[in-house]
Amino acid sequence: MRIVEILIEYASHTLDRPFSYLYEGKKNIGPGFRVLVNFNHRELMGYVLSVKSTDKTSEQLEEESGYRLDYLVDVIDESPLLNEDLFSLARRVSDYYLAPFISVLQSMLPPSLSPRKSSLKAPKIAYDQYLSIKRYSEEDLTDKQIEILRLIKKEGKILKREVGSPSVVEKLLSRELIKILKEEKRRLLIPDYSLQKPPLLTDDQQRVIDDFSKSDDSVYLLQGITGSGKTEVYLTLCERELEKGNSVLFLVPEISLTPMMMEYFIRRFKHQVAILHSELTPAEKYDEYRKIARGEAHIVIGARSAIFAPLEKIGLIILDEEHVESYKQDTTPFYHAREVSIMRGEMHKAKVLLGSATPSLESRARAKNGIYHLLRLDKRINEQKLPATKIINLADYHNIDRESYIFSLSLRDELSKILISHQQAILLINRRGFSTSVSCRNCGYLFRCPTCGIALTYHKGDNMLKCHHCDYVQVMPETCPECGSKYLMKTGFGTERIEEEVHRLFPEARTLRLDSDSTKVRNKIPSIIESFRKKTADILIGTQMIAKGHDFPDVTLVGIVLADIGLSMPSFRSSERVFQLITQAVGRSGRSDKIGKAIIQTYNPSHYAITYGARQDYEGFFQKEMGMRKLQNYPPYYFLASLTISGKKEETVITQTYNAVDYLNDQLGDKAVILGPTTPYIARDHLLFLRTILIKYRDYSAIQETLIKLIDLYAKKSGVNIDVNIDPYNF
Ligand code: ADP
Ligand code: ZN
Numbered sequence: 001m002r003i004v005e006i007l008i009e010y011a012s013h014t015l016d017r018p019f020s021y022l023y024e025g026k027k028n029i030g031p032g033f034r035v036l037v038n039f040n041h042r043e044l045m046g047y048v049l050s051v052k053s054t055d056k057t058s059e060q061l062e063e064e065s066g067y068r069l070d071y072l073v074d075v076i077d078e079s080p081l082l083n084e085d086l087f088s089l090a091r092r093v094s095d096y097y098l099a100p101f102i103s104v105l106q107s108m109l110p111p112s113l114s115p116r117k118s119s120l121k122a123p124k125i126a127y128d129q130y131l132s133i134k135r136y137s138e139e140d141l142t143d144k145q146i147e148i149l150r151l152i153k154k155e156g157k158i159l160k161r162e163v164g165s166p167s168v169v170e171k172l173l174s175r176e177l178i179k180i181l182k183e184e185k186r187r188l189l190i191p192d193y194s195l196q197k198p199p200l201l202t203d204d205q206q207r208v209i210d211d212f213s214k215s216d217d218s219v220y221l222l223q224g225i226t227g228s229g230k231t232e233v234y235l236t237l238c239e240r241e242l243e244k245g246n247s248v249l250f251l252v253p254e255i256s257l258t259p260m261m262m263e264y265f266i267r268r269f270k271h272q273v274a275i276l277h278s279e280l281t282p283a284e285k286y287d288e289y290r291k292i293a294r295g296e297a298h299i300v301i302g303a304r305s306a307i308f309a310p311l312e313k314i315g316l317i318i319l320d321e322e323h324v325e326s327y328k329q330d331t332t333p334f335y336h337a338r339e340v341s342i343m344r345g346e347m348h349k350a351k352v353l354l355g356s357a358t359p360s361l362e363s364r365a366r367a368k369n370g371i372y373h374l375l376r377l378d379k380r381i382n383e384q385k386l387p388a389t390k391i392i393n394l395a396d397y398h399n400i401d402r403e404s405y406i407f408s409l410s411l412r413d414e415l416s417k418i419l420i421s422h423q424q425a426i427l428l429i430n431r432r433g434f435s436t437s438v439s440c441r442n443c444g445y446l447f448r449c450p451t452c453g454i455a456l457t458y459h460k461g462d463n464m465l466k467c468h469h470c471d472y473v474q475v476m477p478e479t480c481p482e483c484g485s486k487y488l489m490k491t492g493f494g495t496e497r498i499e500e501e502v503h504r505l506f507p508e509a510r511t512l513r514l515d516s517d518s519t520k521v522r523n524k525i526p527s528i529i530e531s532f533r534k535k536t537a538d539i540l541i542g543t544q545m546i547a548k549g550h551d552f553p554d555v556t557l558v559g560i561v562l563a564d565i566g567l568s569m570p571s572f573r574s575s576e577r578v579f580q581l582i583t584q585a586v587g588r589s590g591r592s593d594k595i596g597k598a599i600i601q602t603y604n605p606s607h608y609a610i611t612y613g614a615r616q617d618y619e620g621f622f623q624k625e626m627g628m629r630k631l632q633n634y635p636p637y638y639f640l641a642s643l644t645i646s647g648k649k650e651e652t653v654i655t656q657t658y659n660a661v662d663y664l665n666d667q668l669g670d671k672a673v674i675l676g677p678t679t680p681y682i683a684r685d686h687l688l689f690l691r692t693i694l695i696k697y698r699d700y701s702a703i704q705e706t707l708i709k710l711i712d713l714y715a716k717k718s719g720v721n722i723d724v725n726i727d728p729y730n731f
């Protein structure tokens with residue numbers, strides 16, 4: 001008999017402790033195996049933490065402890081899910097982020113291997129059948145049979161389904177001249193790009209590579225302006241690691257947005273590359289994961305969770321566009337791939353390279369203080385000039401085009417020049433949909449999401465009102481539900497409206513639209529990007545998605561239709577976000593031999609995020625913004641942690657949040673500043689009411705114990721739930 005300690009699949013603090021079960025079966029079982037158990041009358045998945053043998057019977061055990069242990073239902077795996085490295089990484093992540101351990105495992109593993117009951121239905125291994133020679137003899141064979149036998153001999157091994165004549169194959173099989181080999185199939189189709197010879201490095205690129213290679217530091221920040229050739233630096237550094245026999249983890253924020261990046265890597269490294277990102281099907285993820293675990297991939301390219309890829313002998317971890325917020329997971333365990341990459345780098349003694357044209361303030365400040373080693377690329381390849389930018393004040397009516405309230409005279413003029421000269425333009429509006437809100441002219445009723453409470457956005461294409469926070473949708477009504485009036489007013493505008501406006505003003509223009517509505521269809525994004533690169537359209541209209549890392553050689557105009565969106569968001573990061581967005585978007589213009597232009601339309605023409613963004617002046621912005629952060633005690637001067645307390649009864653949530661604030665003030669004294677309770681921007685999450693507390697602190701070790709105690713305390717309370725977010729983004 002064995003006693004098995006497990007974690008169950010529910011990721012909550014209340015259940016984040018081992019439960020014991022008995023096992024009498026014959027299957028192999030140990031730490032890291034998944035098992036099925038009955039828990040509170042439900043069959044759930046469990047993750048084994050430890051196994052002990054005992055000579056006692058279940059009755060004896062019951063007598064000793066006073067309660068009865070259940071038997072496991074079944075053992076799922078034949079070997080542990082994670083190797084020791086990954087297991088200890090999971091521990092570190094769970095300790096740092098104060099997250100239920102099971103939630104970290106669930107984030108680490110692909111759906112088919114996740115410790116969740118749903119994984120049982122997820123895809124398993126698929127095989128390909130190959131044919132090879134078993135015993136070569138042409139005796140008594142027909143010409144057809146000999147032909148195929150010779151073909152198999154010549155090829156060594158050949159895919160069964162690719163051999164034309166199944167009946168001949170069956171014959172050869174039945175005579176035992178050939179045999180079937182089963183091999184694991186890779187369901188992800190990777191385009192077969194030809195190998196490409198690398199370009200000659202520029203002096204600047206060479207200098208950065210030498211500096212990196214000679215240094216013993218562990219974390220590096222490569223700050224290189226848009227178009228300065230960072231990708232080639234990454235590729236060369238990867239090559240060097242492979243030569244040393246090491247492997248490389250290469251992270252990009254959203255790989256589906258940068259199909260070019262994948263192409264560069266495949267051209268350089270071919271089948272050594274494995275790919276892990278959210279657009280893959282569960283089957284593809286499973287295959288890629290196994291390919292990595294078998295040691296067949298030496299480079300893994302992927303999004304956030306690829307930081308957990310089961311790669312061994314890692315020599316280098318690269319995070320491209322390190323400032324992008326999708327590196328932070330916005331659900332439990334709320335980890336940030338940058339912090340995890342540094343943890344993993346330490347464990348493997350691997351170097352970590354963060355790259356960006358607009359580094360996050362946190363990273364740049366660390367580089368300034370010598371915590372990260374700063375590397376810089378300050379010139380564009382071929383010394384190409386940065387685009388000439390113009391800020392247009394929308395509040396000045398002289399700038400406004402009478403025929404269009406959306407485009408200024410300058411932007412309209414530049415767009416027409418683009419169309420005449422057959423170049424390309426990008427129009428950015430950081431909001432999808434047609435209009436931002438719909439309200440009643442008669443009574444003022446505003447259409448809101450019934451689950452989150454925020455205003456619904458009108459989408460004209462399908463005549464729907466959609467919530468941009470959750471997945472709520474409803475058909476656009478004809479009349480006001482309050483007063484019955486027919487006069488419903490649509491205010492604000494998004495990508496859909498801009499596209500309509502372009503068509504109205506320039507009927508001949510060919511447009512493409514890229515926003516997160518496009519992600520609803522698999523592989524739609526790369527195909528839009530590809531087709532814009534191939535010049536099937538003149539103007540690409542999109543949200544911040546189009547600002548990221550693309551290289552469109554014929555784009556010579558970038559128009560930011562309304563730069564202010566985001567500035568009014570209640571977040572200490574709003575200026576940083578707007579600055580990054582402008583800099584990155586403007587950087588898409590004029591990347592090959594043609595000089596680019598950019599037009600920035602705004603109601604706040606003198607806001608520093610906009611003026612520094614227009615000038616592409618990172619240093620200037622950094623100085624100014626650091627001053628602001630210092631004044632307000634925000635990162636990088638202070639660290640943040642946020643607590644969200646949720647429950648079905650608003651009163652209970654409010655009382656419990658006040659209690660938590662008192663507790664924290666009491667325990668932490670002057671070690672932290674406690675703000676709250678506050679009602680978050682999105683105050684409801686389905687049927688739960690939410691309140692938050694923000695903690696500002698300088699030394700995590702001084703507050704960690706208190707937070708753990710508070711979590712334990714709330715884990716035992718009924719009616720409320722507590723979530724902790726270390727280094728939160730949305731404040
Ligand atoms: P970044 O990522 O810094 O914005 P990219 O890596 O996209 O810049 O490089 C910009 C352009 O310069 C790309 O088209 C790239 O192919 C080209 N490029 C990069 N390095 C070299 C080089 N050493 N010689 C010639 N062209 C280069
Ligand atoms: Zn009304």
Ligand code: ZN
Pocket residue numbers: 449450451452453454467468469470471472
């Ligand atoms: Zn909603």
